[in-house]
Amino acid sequence: MAAPARISPARQRAAEQRQSLTEARIAALGDLPAAGWSAEARRDALDRLRTAGLPHGRDEYWKFTRPDSLTSAEPKPAAVFTAGDPEIFGDLDRVTLVFTDGVFDAAASDDPSLAGVTVERLAEATSDIHWARDLYGVLEAKGQTPVVRPLAALNTAFAAEGLLIHVTGKADKPLHIVYNHASETSDAILHHVIRLDEGASLTLLENGPAAARLNKVMEVDVAKGARFDHVRAQGRDHERRAATHIFARLESEAVFKSFTMTANGVMTRNECIIDFTGDDAVAHVAGAALGDGDFHHDDTVFVTHDAVNCESRQVFKKVLRNGATGVFQGKILVQPGAQKTDGYQISQSLLLDGDSQFLAKPELEIYADDVACSHGSTSGAIDETALFYLRSRGLPEPVAQNLLTLAFLAEAVQEIDDEALREAIVERLSQWLDRRLDAGHDSPGGGAEG
């Protein structure tokens, strides 16, 4: 190695810290799962993890979110919380698959037979040849440039569970994955691979807290003219932690739409990495978060336009109070030649008191000259004039405030195309807001919903 003496003692110490942190985590995870076709991908991912090292508080990409609790060898315990909420997707016709603390629960799951879709457990797909081999860890590896995502590499290396979903036709009902949390110390790693063939379509629903700590990766490959709709409700266990990554690759005329609703959870980092590789494709990512008390919620999005005439939209809204923190890091990268790109990005927070904060880092990086990209980020309080107007019509102040809060979130919820799903989400959001009303005042870290 050349001139090691030039590395400052402080940097040297930081590098050593990172290495020991990474090795401690790897040691706690033990051996890589034995799996025929994915073995090579796992070894490569482990190399990526070791090369990058786990995230550190001094990393630029983790400037607003402390990674410690997501990278520690053991998870912090999280109490299991029974909300008593009605089933979020109601009686919508769907195929439901259940994971409890990150392990597939066959007894609680439906028979996964859905016309046009084959579903396999990652844990059971151990043959030497598998279609998922072309994707497993492949989109994740690609997503490590230009910014490293070591938690995703860790996931590829060590995930023993997850689903391999191959969509060959138009699924006539949604696939619904429920993530139950049963153990206070569960540390779940889930990796899903979803391949949509040309012209195929699938709606994927997800909900539940999953585990005390969750590391989840979803790789989604959307072929020409295929369409993927995704609606996710992250569970409300107050102390749960999650780091999730979605890696999506869109071929020409593909459509990708993902919406995430988050309420509570002490630590959430949701990354979404989208690559446009074919022309005329569309990707919308949206999120609505409600944070109360000890709540840290980070949306990190990276969209790369490397094709002509593609449209990307990012719409993120966060309602924060009692010291909650919201983070948004969103980037649109337009590569040379990606002409006629239409990129839009908005991140907004509604701060219900002076204790909460919203940290945003919107970025555009454009190397093509015929593009339309816009971004905006705002933080604000409830509009007093609107509040008075509603109250003057007889709405009690908290009811008026909830109505305006829902209205604030509406732009993100509108990104869900399916009306029934949209209504289910609005219904759940208003239940949560109303419950907070009935409880009067939430204690730090939540708890009013008990």
Add this chain to the structure above:
Amino acid sequence: MLEIKNLHAALEEEGKAILKGVDLKVNADEVHAIMGPNGSGKSTLSYVLSGRDGYEVTDGSATLDGTDLLDLEPEERAAAGLFLAFQYPVEIPGVGNMTFLRTAVNAQRKARGEAELSATDFLKVIRERAKSLQIDADMLKRPVNVGFSGGEKKRNEILQMAMLEPKMCILDETDSGLDVDAMKLVADGVNALRSEGRAFLVITHYQRLLDHIKPDVVHIMSAGRIVKSGGPELALEVETNGYAEFLVEEA
């Protein structure tokens, strides 16, 4: 119905006195008009009565059927039967007009200990009342006042009034920004509600709204006080001669 005695109010932040002893009594079934030049305190009076933040009542009282209004929250004043049609109706993106109205109607019914209106009953009533104000289904579905024209906003105010069935209605410069046809439509809406003991306080610069909504009593307001009261002929006098002869010198 509405009784205001020696009402004094100031801007909270600046401490600047705006209302300097307003006395006014509006009986059931009466329509009163308040006219006056800009800055005379007409709109402030409507805000103080409806409970908007930013004003401090320094003296006097205002009661509605004996209930002290000034002690109540804005929503309690609404439930007690007070309604203010805003000069500038507020746009509320994301809140559907119909949802808003239904929430408001039921909130008031709840506050008064009455049963909530079912979705079907509500729909029936609102359709009928919207129709007479030429408010179509699309306007009911759209977010409150968003993208509405000036006339649509004012008609929407009157629709809210019709749905909430208040006993004391204050109309703050409802004629501003309206053309003749729109004004007629709004006035017809108001006139349709002139019954059942309901009283109105119509605040306006100009006499022309009063051609359509005929007042029983006209008051002239200047420098925070009512300086003259009379019959409808007072409004005509203003129309001809202006406000000059009524103005009081600032102390």
